[in-house]
Amino acid sequence: MMSTSVLLIEDDPMVQEVNKQFIERLDGFKIIGVASTGEEGLKLVQELKPDLILLDVYMPEQNGLDMLKTLRSIGNHVDVIAITAANDRETIRKMLHHGARDYLIKPFKFERFQQALKDFKKYHEQLSGTGSVSQLELDLIKPIGKKSGMTPHIEELPKGLNKQTLKQIVSYLNVQDEALTAEETADGVGIARVTARRYLDYLQKSGQVEIDIQYGGVGRPLNRYTLVKSTT
The missing domain is CATH 1.10.10.10 (Winged helix-like DNA-binding domain superfamily/Winged helix DNA-binding domain)
Structure with a gap:
């Protein structure tokens, strides 16, 4: 099974280390690069072409939101999970608007981090490749960003069905x-x-x-x- 390549963009060395340790505890993920600024992150995205970016917002030189905007403006749609202390509604809304698939507010527990990456991997696997899917198949894919109000509607199944x-x-x-x-x-x-x-x-x-x-x-x-x- 191929690993999901992860680029970690975070300016705090202690948080970098914690996130590295979290990722190392998960099967199917591999860190291929670490950046401390948005500008450095942009260069590594172009060079390494990761499957997923774990992106901080508060960083020197270029913050995470501006970096995400730049990525989208040049047509790069790499998947992003925001991991940040920024908890104001405007920043959250803008990050999600520009395609962040999940948003983790520091500090958070390993279980929330694990769920975010598991949800991403499931989403990535189920929508990779070619061909069509039915509406029901699409609705059954566990949504990314469930806690941010991005959950698509699917009715509850009758008792005994899963x-x-x-x-x-x-x-x-x-x-x-x-x-x-x-x-x-x-x-x-x-x-x-x-x-x-x-x-x-x-x-x-x-x-x-x-x-x-x-x-x-x-x-x-x-x-x-x-x-x-x-x-x-």
């Missing part, structure tokens, strides 16, 4: 060329048929799948399910 299994079923249906029965879906995902039927019934009631009822021979009619895909 988002991960639902996501697996949706993803499996999304790559099928033909409608599937509950049994075929169960076999493909690796769950019990009765479990697959419960999720498929939920998806049908919420308008995410269509049912093709096939009558033939003796016995109950056969239900085949097709994911409703976006046509936009």
